Amino acid sequence: MWRVPGPTLADIARAAEVSTATVSHALNGTGRIGDATRRRVRETATRLGYGTPGPQRCRTLGVAVTTFATAWNYTEIAYFSRAVTAATSAAHARGYALTTLPADRAADDSWHSLAVDGMLIVDSPRGDPMVRALRARGIPLVFDGVPGDPHPGDHWVDNDHDTTTRTVLDHLADSGAHRIALQSGSGDEHYARAVTAAYERWCGERGTAPLIVPFDPADGQGHAFDALLGRRDRADAVYAAYDPGGRQLLAAAARHGLRVPDDLRVVCASEDPAYAATEPPVSTVTLDPERTARAAVGLLVGLVEEGPAAARGPVVVPARLLVRASSGAQPAAG
Incomplete structure (x- = not known):
């Protein structure tokens, strides 16, 4: 084992200027101690490396x-x-x-x-x-x-999110789509940033303006797409980078009287096998989580x-x- 044993409760108590009993209560979430003391003890324990397993x-x-x-x-x-x-x-x-x-x-x-x-x-x-x-x-x-x-x-x-995003966008363009939008994630994780950046680069290379719709997991009926699909120069394809996006798009298309795929092409990144049985079946990107x-x-x-x-x-x-x-x-x- 390559790690070394960490500090003892006594070491933490001395550094935090409290008793070992207080340290025990703070780390285990027990006892009647103030939030500020509990937080100080835990921060001290983390700084000292407490909890690092020893050889066992x-x-x-x-x-x-x-x-x-x-x-x-x-x-x-x-x-x-x-x-x-x-x-x-x-x-x-x-x-x-x-x-x-x-x-x-x-x-x-x-x-x-x-x-x-x-x-x-x-x-x-x-x-x-x-x-x-x-x-x-x-x-x-x-x-x-x-x-x-x-x-x-x-x-x-x-x-490789850049390659994957480009594969999807090229597929949609090859199928006849001209105004391809992206439903982008709202989080700060690398996935959302990488997919959005790849989409924006792809649009820039073709001289088209990006059309980005923020993903809202609570928007079951896809109302976030209403502005995009309700105008004359509407999008004719969307890549939804998150699991519920395909169903949100099917609901939004039905509400706007758009036929999928004739009026609106849809691809969704999802591992849900039920997309193979929707009407119509939705093209998906699998990231192979297993x-x-x-x-x-x-x-x-x-x-x-x-x-x-x-x-x-x-x-x-x-x-x-x-x-x-x-x-x-x-x-x-x-």
């Missing part, structure tokens, strides 16, 4: 999605559900348990004392407090997606068991466009 590992890995600071159930999204399932299977095959953490970074700072040998962090944004805390503790990290604040020697698994998760767990176990020299990264997992009727038809005559 707990044979547990963790996984968290830290894109947003608010609570949301990422296991309901097909990509994350499939990634977590594959990561669990890969961890078990290597003799490790896998702990899935909730996504609410604002309310849950359990990473200060979380007992894991390593963490897989998905879609880490810039300024991610979980990453800062785990780095301070010396916990090995592997990222699904380029981290918001990459450090030298970081390891991650990701897709392969990504397995590769990430493999990197993480290597870091835990052999140290930084054992792992190699970044790893690029190919994405794939599954063409269905929503984008494959020729433009209507006339």
Whole structure:
């Protein structure tokens, strides 16, 4: 094992100028102590590297999605559900348990004392407090997606979002589309920024103005597309970079009396197999979360068991466009 034992409760107590009992209460979330004291103790513990496992590992890995600071159930999204399932299977095959953490970074700072040998962090944004805390503790990290604040020697698994985005846009253009819009993510994760930047470059190369619609997961009927689809120079194709976007577009097209694909071509990045049964079936981009998760767990176990020299990264997992009727038809005559 390549890490060294961290400080004791007594070390933290001396540094924070409190008793060891107060330290214990602060780290375990027990006792009647003030919020300011609890926060000071936890920050001191993190700064000193408390919680770093010694030679005896707990044979547990963790996984968290830290894109947003608010609570949301990422296991309901097909990509994350499939990634977590594959990561669990890969961890078990290597003799490790896998702990899935909730996504609410604002309310849950359990990473200060979380007992894991390593963490897989998905879609880490810039300024991610979980990453800062785990780095301070010396916990090995592997990222699904380029981290918001990459450090030298970081390891991650990701897709080539520039190539994938261009593949989708070229496909839509080849099918006859002239005004192609992007439904872009609203988060600060690398995925949203990379897809948007690739789309803007593609538009710039062709001298067309970008048409970007912000993604709203609560907009089930796709009202965010109303302005885009209701004008005379409306978009005739949309690439939705997030899972619900395909259904939002089908709903919006129906509301505006547009036929898919004759009037509006649709491609959606999603791992949901139900898109093959919509009317019409929606073309999707698969990012292959199973392969990504397995590769990430493999990197993480290597870091835990052999140290930084054992792992190699970044790893690029190919994405794939599954063409269905929503984008494959020729433009209507006339």
